[in-house]
Amino acid sequence: MMEKKLQFYLKNLIHNGGSDLHLKSGSVIRLRVNGDLLKLGDREISNEELDGIAQEILSEKQYNELVTNKELDCTYVLDEDNRFRVNFFYQLDGLSAVMRIIPVKILTIKELSLPPVIADLADMHRGLILVTGVTGSGKSTTLAAMIDHINRTRKKHIITVEDPVEFVHPDRECLISQRGIGQDSHSFSNALRASLREDPDVILVGEMRDLETIEIALHAANTGHLVFSTLHTLDAKETINRVIGMFPQEEQNRIRMTLASVLEGVVSQRLVKTIDGGRAAAIEIMKRTARIADLIGENRDHELLDTIEEGKEIYGSQSFDQALLDLFNDGKITQEVVLEHSTNPSDMKLKLQGIGGGVGDDKGSNGEAVDIFDLKIEEEEE
DSSP: OOHHHHHHHHHHHHHOHHHHHHEEEEEEEEEEEEEEEEEEEEEOOOOHHHHHHHHHSSSSHHHHHHHHHHHHEEEEEEEEEEOOOEEEEEEEEEEEEEEEEEESSSSOOOTTOTTHHHHHHHHSEEEEEEEOSSSSSHHHHHHHHHHHHHHHHHHOOEEEEEEOOOOOOOOOSSEEEEEEEETTBSOOOHHHHHHHSSOOOOOESSSOOOHHHHHHHHHHHHTEEEEEEEEESSHHHHHHHHHHSSOOOGGGHHHEEEEEEHHEEEEEEEEOOTTTTHHHHEEEEEOOOOHHHOOOOOGGGGGGGHHHHHHHHOOOOOOOHHHHHHHHHHHSOOOOHHHOOOOOOHHHHHHHTSSSSOOTTOOSSSOOOOOOOOOOOOOOOO
16 A cells, blocks of 8 residues: 555656656655756655565665665566656655666767767777766766767667665677676675676676775776776866775875776766756766876876867867856857856856857756646556
8 A cells, every 4th residue: 555655656757757756754755856856746645654664665685684784776667668766765864765767778978968078988899988977967877878889879788786776777789797785796706806797898887896895896997808887086187086095105106007998988967947847968078089098097186177178179079167068059058057066157258258149148047846736647546
């Protein structure tokens, strides 16, 4: 019976084009729509109700694990068209859950309007490619599009290691082996180490969470494999510093030289509000060149941003500010949004003034979401 209530909330999430359902004991149910967390009516969900949902949708083993470890990751299948990544956790008021929708349809690089250089990175035969950004910035969607591109254009063995498996890829031109942590392997490092004995061409690591996983991923990239992974970093410079900083001081020079050799690209994403009320990805792209490799190897990370911007026309690289200007010039975002998300707001203000109009003369509304829903789904009878 509690599962029916959950399904009602999830159907409302889908109906309103949301991305996440938030359930917190003693609080109103909320949906994330276009980046904003909005209330779904005014009814609060109790700890007993949420615990009942957990007991109904989890196996006995999973529920016991949740009670013991105080948190649990899993997936939930609503129907053949809708799957969700679920995290249960305890907080001061009791049990909570966040459920993120996993699109069944894998959009292509073109359908996502990603820069063409993203396909160039996917066409690499070896090396490390990192997709970075905060939670909810679209990293998984971009990675899925890159894996799909390889799956349609090359004849390779792709192994993915994820927690949990999100996008399910059918075998097309490639053979794809997808492994979920907890279900198919005990840890990222175990699965990644084992993958090197499974004749892979391409390896996707859902997240480089620990030193051992990073070390194995670098080794895999250095021995002729194409490795994809994610980090929760804001840009290329921070990404490089984060990877190197994970290692002991005496190891950092060696890791820096390894990165200079194997890091083929860093794709960093931020979602920004569009004029029509939706969201678009502003993407910084660092593509490896001889100069980029030299800057990384020589610890001249402060010069990376200028080099990325200089390579826009020749190599397809771009900074966040260049991406924001492109979105503005295409009429997708306002000047206010450009300034809010730019790396150098003062420089950006000058650039905006140089391309016409004073700052503040926005091309439309902010597309602010309102806390009102036009619901057409009726709650099922208990």
